[in-house]
Amino acid sequence: MEVVQVIPQDDYKVIVYFVDGAIKEYDVSHLAGKGIFECLNNLDFYKNNCTVLNGTLAWTLDGRYDKHNCIDLDPYVIYENGKSVSDPLIQTA
Numbered sequence: 001m002e003v004v005q006v007i008p009q010d011d012y013k014v015i016v017y018f019v020d021g022a023i024k025e026y027d028v029s030h031l032a033g034k035g036i037f038e039c040l041n042n043l044d045f046y047k048n049n050c051t052v053l054n055g056t057l058a059w060t061l062d063g064r065y066d067k068h069n070c071i072d073l074d075p076y077v078i079y080e081n082g083k084s085v086s087d088p089l090i091q092t093a
Contacts, residue, residue, distance in 0.1 A: 001018060001019075001020070001075045001076050001079045002018065002019040002055040002056075002075060003016055003017065003018060003019075003052050003055060003056045003057055003075050003078070004017050004018065004019050004052065005017040005052065006050055006051065006052055006057050007088070007089075008046060008047045008050040010043070010047075011029070012027060012028050012029035012032055012040075012046065013025050013026065013027045013028070013029075014026050014028060014050060014057055015085065015088055016057055016078050016082060017087075018075075018079060022079065022084065023084065023085050023086070023087055024078060024079060024082025024083060024084060024085065025082055025083045025084075025085045026057065026073075026078045026081065026082040026083075028040065028046075028073075032046070036071050037071060039059070039061070039071075040059065045059070046059070049061070049063070051065060051070075053065065053067045053070045053072060054067050054070070054072050055075060056072050056073055056074065056075040056078070057072060057073050057075070057078060058070045058071065058072035058073070059071050059072075
């Protein structure tokens with residue numbers, strides 16, 4: 001399962017797009033401030049460094065988008081535990 005796009009939300013939820021077309025909303029609030037995810041307590045860091053690295057939802061630690069210098073989540077966990085949502089980028093009439 002591969003992640004192709006992410007959109008962080010203000011409430012520590014992330015819209016996650018998968019290569020198979022699935023779109024999930026995944027809440028990372030339970031991770032913020034814990035262990036290696038301590039940096040997610042800073043909302044600016046959380047939103048500005050949220051990206052796709054290693055085929056999954058990740059946060060670049062140095063702003064260089066280095067796949068070795070990031071924290072990331074297992075895409076299967078996101079896929080299985082995320083809430084299926086409609087694409088928020090599609091405008092409805």
